[in-house]
Amino acid sequence: MNLEISYESKGLITYSQSNQEITGKDKKLTGKQITNSYLAEYMAQAIKESKSTFSTQANTFTLADIGYTGKPIGELTQDEAKALVAEDGFFGIAQTSARIADFVINGAGDDLSKLQAGRSGMLQGFAEAEKLWGEKLPEISYTTMQKALEKVDARIAELGGSVLDTSV
Known part of the structure:
Protein backbone atom coordinates (compact mmCIF):
# COMPACT_ATOMS: atom_id res chain seq x y z
CA MET A 1 0.00 0.00 0.00
CA THR A 60 -2.87 49.45 10.73
CA PHE A 61 -1.40 52.62 9.25
CA THR A 62 -3.16 54.77 6.74
CA LEU A 63 -2.55 58.36 5.74
CA ALA A 64 -5.82 59.25 7.46
CA ASP A 65 -4.14 58.23 10.74
CA ILE A 66 -1.88 61.28 10.44
CA GLY A 67 -4.69 63.54 9.32
CA TYR A 68 -4.37 63.35 5.54
CA THR A 69 -7.79 63.05 3.99
CA GLY A 70 -7.01 64.25 0.49
CA LYS A 71 -6.92 62.45 -2.79
CA PRO A 72 -5.11 59.06 -2.81
CA ILE A 73 -1.40 59.65 -3.41
CA GLY A 74 -1.33 57.49 -6.54
CA GLU A 75 -4.05 59.60 -8.15
CA LEU A 76 -2.39 63.01 -7.67
CA THR A 77 -1.35 65.15 -10.58
CA GLN A 78 2.19 66.47 -10.57
CA ASP A 79 0.97 69.92 -9.48
CA GLU A 80 -1.13 68.44 -6.65
CA ALA A 81 1.85 66.43 -5.43
CA LYS A 82 4.07 69.53 -5.50
CA ALA A 83 1.48 71.44 -3.47
CA LEU A 84 1.47 68.69 -0.82
CA VAL A 85 5.24 68.92 -0.30
CA ALA A 86 5.41 72.71 -0.57
CA GLU A 87 6.46 74.58 2.60
CA ASP A 88 2.84 75.05 3.70
CA GLY A 89 1.60 71.74 2.28
CA PHE A 90 0.44 68.78 4.35
CA PHE A 91 3.69 66.89 3.67
CA GLY A 92 5.79 70.06 3.68
CA ILE A 93 8.53 70.75 6.19
CA ALA A 94 6.47 72.80 8.66
CA GLN A 95 3.54 70.39 9.04
CA THR A 96 5.56 67.19 8.89
CA SER A 97 8.15 68.36 11.41
CA ALA A 98 5.33 69.48 13.71
CA ARG A 99 3.66 66.06 13.49
CA ILE A 100 6.92 64.27 14.29
CA ALA A 101 7.80 66.55 17.20
CA ASP A 102 4.25 66.61 18.58
CA PHE A 103 4.15 62.81 18.54
CA VAL A 104 7.27 62.64 20.71
CA ILE A 105 6.30 65.55 22.96
CA ASN A 106 2.75 64.33 23.54
CA GLY A 107 3.94 60.78 24.14
CA ALA A 108 6.49 61.90 26.74
CA GLY A 109 4.26 64.35 28.56
CA ASP A 110 6.31 66.08 31.25
CA ASP A 111 8.71 63.15 31.66
CA LEU A 112 12.14 64.45 30.69
CA SER A 113 13.71 60.99 30.32
CA LYS A 114 10.92 59.86 27.96
CA LEU A 115 11.33 63.04 25.94
CA GLN A 116 15.07 62.48 25.64
CA ALA A 117 14.46 58.85 24.69
CA GLY A 118 11.95 60.01 22.07
CA ARG A 119 14.53 62.40 20.65
CA SER A 120 17.03 59.56 20.51
CA GLY A 121 14.42 57.41 18.75
CA MET A 122 13.86 60.14 16.16
CA LEU A 123 17.58 60.16 15.35
CA GLN A 124 17.77 56.38 15.27
CA GLY A 125 14.74 56.13 12.97
CA PHE A 126 16.20 58.74 10.66
CA ALA A 127 19.52 56.88 10.50
CA GLU A 128 17.65 53.67 9.67
CA ALA A 129 15.73 55.49 6.93
CA GLU A 130 19.04 56.63 5.43
CA LYS A 131 20.33 53.05 5.41
CA LEU A 132 17.13 51.77 3.79
CA TRP A 133 17.25 54.53 1.20
CA GLY A 134 20.81 53.44 0.37
CA GLU A 135 22.17 56.91 -0.13
CA LYS A 136 21.67 60.45 1.08
CA LEU A 137 17.98 61.27 1.56
CA PRO A 138 16.35 64.17 -0.28
CA GLU A 139 17.23 67.53 1.33
CA ILE A 140 13.64 68.06 2.48
CA SER A 141 14.12 65.11 4.85
CA TYR A 142 17.10 66.70 6.60
CA THR A 143 15.39 70.07 6.93
CA THR A 144 12.24 68.42 8.27
CA MET A 145 14.21 66.46 10.86
CA GLN A 146 16.15 69.56 11.90
CA LYS A 147 12.88 71.47 12.50
CA ALA A 148 11.37 68.55 14.44
CA LEU A 149 14.49 68.26 16.61
CA GLU A 150 14.43 72.01 17.30
CA LYS A 151 10.88 71.72 18.65
CA VAL A 152 11.72 68.69 20.80
CA ASP A 153 14.93 70.34 22.01
CA ALA A 154 12.95 73.43 23.03
CA ARG A 155 10.60 71.25 25.09
CA ILE A 156 13.56 69.48 26.70
CA ALA A 157 15.00 72.88 27.66
CA GLU A 158 11.60 73.97 29.07
CA LEU A 159 11.71 70.93 31.36
CA GLY A 160 15.23 71.84 32.51
CA GLY A 161 17.01 69.21 30.48
CA SER A 162 19.81 69.26 27.99
CA VAL A 163 20.28 67.50 24.68
CA LEU A 164 23.99 67.22 25.38
CA ASP A 165 25.09 64.06 27.15
CA THR A 166 27.31 65.28 29.98
CA SER A 167 27.52 61.92 31.75
CA VAL A 168 30.69 60.86 29.88
Whole structure:
Protein backbone atom coordinates (compact mmCIF):
# COMPACT_ATOMS: atom_id res chain seq x y z
CA MET A 1 0.00 0.00 0.00
CA ASN A 2 1.42 3.40 -0.95
CA LEU A 3 1.03 6.29 1.44
CA GLU A 4 1.39 9.81 0.26
CA ILE A 5 1.53 12.68 2.71
CA SER A 6 1.42 16.10 1.17
CA TYR A 7 1.11 19.50 2.73
CA GLU A 8 0.82 22.70 0.83
CA SER A 9 0.70 26.30 1.99
CA LYS A 10 -0.86 28.26 -0.83
CA GLY A 11 2.12 28.07 -3.14
CA LEU A 12 4.77 29.35 -0.73
CA ILE A 13 6.16 26.05 0.50
CA THR A 14 5.22 22.54 -0.46
CA TYR A 15 6.33 19.50 1.45
CA SER A 16 5.63 16.12 0.02
CA GLN A 17 6.60 12.68 1.13
CA SER A 18 5.58 9.86 -1.16
CA ASN A 19 6.26 6.29 -2.07
CA GLN A 20 6.54 5.20 1.53
CA GLU A 21 5.63 1.56 1.62
CA ILE A 22 3.52 0.44 4.54
CA THR A 23 3.13 -3.29 4.71
CA GLY A 24 -0.12 -4.91 5.73
CA LYS A 25 1.77 -6.36 8.64
CA ASP A 26 2.90 -3.01 10.26
CA LYS A 27 0.34 -0.40 9.22
CA LYS A 28 2.39 2.04 11.28
CA LEU A 29 4.07 5.27 10.35
CA THR A 30 7.71 5.62 11.24
CA GLY A 31 8.85 8.27 13.70
CA LYS A 32 10.46 10.14 10.84
CA GLN A 33 7.21 10.16 8.86
CA ILE A 34 5.25 11.45 11.86
CA THR A 35 7.87 14.10 12.61
CA ASN A 36 7.96 15.21 8.99
CA SER A 37 4.19 15.46 8.84
CA TYR A 38 4.12 17.54 12.06
CA LEU A 39 6.89 19.74 10.69
CA ALA A 40 5.05 20.26 7.41
CA GLU A 41 1.83 21.05 9.26
CA TYR A 42 3.66 23.49 11.54
CA MET A 43 5.30 25.23 8.58
CA ALA A 44 1.98 25.61 6.79
CA GLN A 45 0.36 27.03 9.91
CA ALA A 46 3.28 29.40 10.56
CA ILE A 47 3.10 30.75 7.02
CA LYS A 48 -0.66 31.20 7.29
CA GLU A 49 -0.29 33.09 10.59
CA SER A 50 2.58 35.21 9.24
CA LYS A 51 0.57 36.25 6.20
CA SER A 52 -2.31 37.20 8.47
CA THR A 53 -0.08 39.16 10.85
CA PHE A 54 1.72 41.01 8.06
CA SER A 55 -1.59 41.93 6.45
CA THR A 56 -2.90 43.26 9.76
CA GLN A 57 0.26 45.28 10.34
CA ALA A 58 0.13 46.74 6.84
CA ASN A 59 -3.48 47.78 7.37
CA THR A 60 -2.87 49.45 10.73
CA PHE A 61 -1.40 52.62 9.25
CA THR A 62 -3.16 54.77 6.74
CA LEU A 63 -2.55 58.36 5.74
CA ALA A 64 -5.82 59.25 7.46
CA ASP A 65 -4.14 58.23 10.74
CA ILE A 66 -1.88 61.28 10.44
CA GLY A 67 -4.69 63.54 9.32
CA TYR A 68 -4.37 63.35 5.54
CA THR A 69 -7.79 63.05 3.99
CA GLY A 70 -7.01 64.25 0.49
CA LYS A 71 -6.92 62.45 -2.79
CA PRO A 72 -5.11 59.06 -2.81
CA ILE A 73 -1.40 59.65 -3.41
CA GLY A 74 -1.33 57.49 -6.54
CA GLU A 75 -4.05 59.60 -8.15
CA LEU A 76 -2.39 63.01 -7.67
CA THR A 77 -1.35 65.15 -10.58
CA GLN A 78 2.19 66.47 -10.57
CA ASP A 79 0.97 69.92 -9.48
CA GLU A 80 -1.13 68.44 -6.65
CA ALA A 81 1.85 66.43 -5.43
CA LYS A 82 4.07 69.53 -5.50
CA ALA A 83 1.48 71.44 -3.47
CA LEU A 84 1.47 68.69 -0.82
CA VAL A 85 5.24 68.92 -0.30
CA ALA A 86 5.41 72.71 -0.57
CA GLU A 87 6.46 74.58 2.60
CA ASP A 88 2.84 75.05 3.70
CA GLY A 89 1.60 71.74 2.28
CA PHE A 90 0.44 68.78 4.35
CA PHE A 91 3.69 66.89 3.67
CA GLY A 92 5.79 70.06 3.68
CA ILE A 93 8.53 70.75 6.19
CA ALA A 94 6.47 72.80 8.66
CA GLN A 95 3.54 70.39 9.04
CA THR A 96 5.56 67.19 8.89
CA SER A 97 8.15 68.36 11.41
CA ALA A 98 5.33 69.48 13.71
CA ARG A 99 3.66 66.06 13.49
CA ILE A 100 6.92 64.27 14.29
CA ALA A 101 7.80 66.55 17.20
CA ASP A 102 4.25 66.61 18.58
CA PHE A 103 4.15 62.81 18.54
CA VAL A 104 7.27 62.64 20.71
CA ILE A 105 6.30 65.55 22.96
CA ASN A 106 2.75 64.33 23.54
CA GLY A 107 3.94 60.78 24.14
CA ALA A 108 6.49 61.90 26.74
CA GLY A 109 4.26 64.35 28.56
CA ASP A 110 6.31 66.08 31.25
CA ASP A 111 8.71 63.15 31.66
CA LEU A 112 12.14 64.45 30.69
CA SER A 113 13.71 60.99 30.32
CA LYS A 114 10.92 59.86 27.96
CA LEU A 115 11.33 63.04 25.94
CA GLN A 116 15.07 62.48 25.64
CA ALA A 117 14.46 58.85 24.69
CA GLY A 118 11.95 60.01 22.07
CA ARG A 119 14.53 62.40 20.65
CA SER A 120 17.03 59.56 20.51
CA GLY A 121 14.42 57.41 18.75
CA MET A 122 13.86 60.14 16.16
CA LEU A 123 17.58 60.16 15.35
CA GLN A 124 17.77 56.38 15.27
CA GLY A 125 14.74 56.13 12.97
CA PHE A 126 16.20 58.74 10.66
CA ALA A 127 19.52 56.88 10.50
CA GLU A 128 17.65 53.67 9.67
CA ALA A 129 15.73 55.49 6.93
CA GLU A 130 19.04 56.63 5.43
CA LYS A 131 20.33 53.05 5.41
CA LEU A 132 17.13 51.77 3.79
CA TRP A 133 17.25 54.53 1.20
CA GLY A 134 20.81 53.44 0.37
CA GLU A 135 22.17 56.91 -0.13
CA LYS A 136 21.67 60.45 1.08
CA LEU A 137 17.98 61.27 1.56
CA PRO A 138 16.35 64.17 -0.28
CA GLU A 139 17.23 67.53 1.33
CA ILE A 140 13.64 68.06 2.48
CA SER A 141 14.12 65.11 4.85
CA TYR A 142 17.10 66.70 6.60
CA THR A 143 15.39 70.07 6.93
CA THR A 144 12.24 68.42 8.27
CA MET A 145 14.21 66.46 10.86
CA GLN A 146 16.15 69.56 11.90
CA LYS A 147 12.88 71.47 12.50
CA ALA A 148 11.37 68.55 14.44
CA LEU A 149 14.49 68.26 16.61
CA GLU A 150 14.43 72.01 17.30
CA LYS A 151 10.88 71.72 18.65
CA VAL A 152 11.72 68.69 20.80
CA ASP A 153 14.93 70.34 22.01
CA ALA A 154 12.95 73.43 23.03
CA ARG A 155 10.60 71.25 25.09
CA ILE A 156 13.56 69.48 26.70
CA ALA A 157 15.00 72.88 27.66
CA GLU A 158 11.60 73.97 29.07
CA LEU A 159 11.71 70.93 31.36
CA GLY A 160 15.23 71.84 32.51
CA GLY A 161 17.01 69.21 30.48
CA SER A 162 19.81 69.26 27.99
CA VAL A 163 20.28 67.50 24.68
CA LEU A 164 23.99 67.22 25.38
CA ASP A 165 25.09 64.06 27.15
CA THR A 166 27.31 65.28 29.98
CA SER A 167 27.52 61.92 31.75
CA VAL A 168 30.69 60.86 29.88
